Structures are given as structure tokens and as C-alpha cells.
Amino acid sequence: MTDSIAHQQQLYVADGLSDEEIAQQADLYGPLTDSVRELIEIALLTEVDDPEVRAAMEHIESAKQLLRKQMIPGPYGVRWGASGQKRAWGNAAAGLRNAIAPPLVIDCDPDGRASTDFHLGSAYEGPAGLTHGGVSALVLDQVLGAAAEAGGAPGMTGTLTLRYRRPTPLGALHAEARIDRLEGVKTIVVGHLAGPDGVCVEAEGVFILPRWVRDRNSATVSDPV
């Protein structure tokens, strides 16, 4: 096994937290993340002058010092609590603790569907006033991956194919995906990202459970008890 695979495995952790403990953490760190997300937008758009900018930077520096006192070594990884509740709180698209994430709150259906209504502010701009194409890819990767997982056929993204049909505005958006078919170890998922005027980006993704997970799963099934 390579070091890289061993490192990935260590970041999938069953930490046994109760649902109550998870809710407490979400109540504590969720608003912190929201506040930092707001700060990103304000820092991008503010037009205050030198003294206010310097004063604000001092406040931010104090906040950084407070928060830095106790930290996980990072990255956050993916964790499961005692009831099986999954926390991918560091996820760049949907992580509850990641201020870079829009964040996406994705509704999943066990028949292999996923959808989300979300909002992209000024921090996600690419072309003037429009969503950055890489951000659209981020969103679609996540929503297509969630559909694969919801349908019981999860995987890492092997290939993601996008067609940008019309410019994607900033603001209120919708994305959805469904499993199209299974081909051996590959899950093929299709979906799109839409704005108020209709579909902006179409996507097809091939999701593959990595070989190390497949090997582990088949070993578990065939191991003598």
C-alpha cells in the first residue's frame, strides 16, 4: 500500500461522537463559519478607508490568535459518529466548517438522486457578474458524487465532463443529479446546474470506488468469521 493511500485511510475516522455532541459542535462552529464567509464577502466589497481597514485587520488578527489556541492538525477528513452520522465538515463545497463552501445543503434520495438550491455571492465570480466555471464544476462534482453515494454506489470522481451551455449568473441557483447507469465498478451520473433562465451547465461524471476500498470490502465479505 502506498503512503498516499494509507494517509487517505487515516482521514476516514469513526470517532463515536453522539448525535447530541455533533449537534453541539454544529451549533458552535456553524455560526463561526457563516461569520467568516460573510467576512470574505465584506473584505471583497468594502470601500472604507485606511484607518478602518487597519482597525479591522487588528480585530481579525485578535480573532485568529484566539482560535489558533487549540487546533486539529488538519485536514478535517471525514468522520462518523456513533449513530453513523457522517461529517464531511471540511468539504470545499458542502463542509459545515469550511467558509469557502457556498455551502451546499444537498437533499439525497436513495434511488440515486440529489439536488440542492443554493446561493453564490460575489466571492464566486469569474467573468464579470457571472459564476466562475471552476466553481460550477465544484458544485456539479459534489452533487453528482452525492447522487452516486445516495444510490449506494459511491466513488471518487474519475472523469467529470461539463458542457457550459449559457453563462451562469451569481445569486440563486439550483443543481440536481441522478445515477444514469452502473458499469461494473463505475457509477455514471448525469446532472445540471440551472439559473433563473434555465440550464447553464450540463454534467456527466464517472465515479469509481477506489481499488483499496473495493479490496477491503471484498476481504470483509469473504473473510472467515
Ligand SMILES: CCCCC/C=C\C/C=C\C/C=C\C/C=C\CCCC(=O)SCCNC(=O)CCNC(=O)[C@H](O)C(C)(C)COP(=O)(O)OP(=O)(O)OC[C@H]1O[C@@H](n2cnc3c(N)ncnc32)[C@H](O)[C@@H]1OP(=O)(O)O
Ligand atoms: C471507511 C472508508 C470509506 C472510504 C471512502 C472512499 C472513497 C470515497 C468514496 C466516496 C465519496 C463519496 C462522496 C463524494 C462526494 C463528493 C464528490 C467529490 C468527489 C471528489 O472530489 S473526488 C476527487 C477527485 N478525484 C480523484 O482524485 C480521483 C483520483 N483517481 C483515483 O483515485 C483512481 O484513479 C480511481 C479511483 C478514479 C480509479 O482507480 P482504480 O484503481 O479504482 O481504477 P481501476 O484501474 O481498478 O479501474 C476500474 C475501472 O474504472 C475505469 N477507470 C479508471 N480510472 C478512470 C477514470 N479516471 N475515468 C473513467 N474511468 C476510469 C477503468 O477503465 C476500469 O473500467 P473497466 O472496469 O470498465 O475496465
